[in-house]
Amino acid sequence: MRLALLGKPGAGKGTQGVRLARHFGVPLISTGELLRHRAYTDGAAAGELAELLARGELVPDDLVVSVVNESLAASGAGGYVIDGFPRTLSQARHAAAPTLDAVVHLAVPDDVALSRVAERAGAGRADDARRDATARRLRSFHDDTEPVLELYRRRGILTTVDGTQPPEQVTEAILQALPVPRASG
Ligand code: AMP
Numbered sequence: 001m002r003l004a005l006l007g008k009p010g011a012g013k014g015t016q017g018v019r020l021a022r023h024f025g026v027p028l029i030s031t032g033e034l035l036r037h038r039a040y041t042d043g044a045a046a047g048e049l050a051e052l053l054a055r056g057e058l059v060p061d062d063l064v065v066s067v068v069n070e071s072l073a074a075s076g077a078g079g080y081v082i083d084g085f086p087r088t089l090s091q092a093r094h095a096a097a098p099t100l101d102a103v104v105h106l107a108v109p110d111d112v113a114l115s116r117v118a119e120r121a122g123a124g125r126a127d128d129a130r131r132d133a134t135a136r137r138l139r140s141f142h143d144d145t146e147p148v149l150e151l152y153r154r155r156g157i158l159t160t161v162d163g164t165q166p167p168e169q170v171t172e173a174i175l176q177a178l179p180v181p182r183a184s185g
Helices: 013-024 031-041 043-055 061-075 110-119 131-155 167-177
Strands: 002-007 028-030 080-083 102-107 158-162
Touching: 002 013, 002 131, 013 028, 013 080, 013 102, 013 167, 028 031, 028 061, 031 043, 031 061, 031 080, 043 131, 061 080, 102 131, 102 167, 110 131, 131 158, 158 167
Parallel strands: 002 080, 002 102, 028 080, 102 158
Antiparallel strands: none
């Protein structure tokens, strides 16, 4: 199972990514987590990356693609759940993206996204704590990621799920909607 999870900030990608990766017994690749980690550890380039993340701007495609490639190489052949990729049409043309089996859109209205991010703002992420950054992330979802959803809708592999439900129900709705046999247990 090669599954991508997309949604606005606060849509529940992180929570559902963990649950789905556990369900299918595959690695979870979160581009946001990987980039935040790199922003702490990447020597000279780290400050610049941290600043981009804190402002809520998209990280350049070539860096994201190289981070994804490294993780895919380490993830083995059994599939993966990828959270937050591809977020742009150019990323969707990357070699890993055409091999996706399913793309799940966790749909929440803008006001729900904004209030969820505001609620978790104290939890340590610089971008969650900045209102301008949240607005930028939301705008980038509309401008850059909605065309990606449309691409996968036309390809017939997009599943849209109501992300305002409690997490267990969201997971259940995703598993019901996916066009693949459900794993037992
Ligand atoms: P997330 O953890 O998915 O909310 O992502 C946090 C931040 O990481 C985003 O606001 C972007 O700055 C960056 N990011 C994550 N995934 C991508 C991606 N696929 N393309 C560009 N930037 C990304």
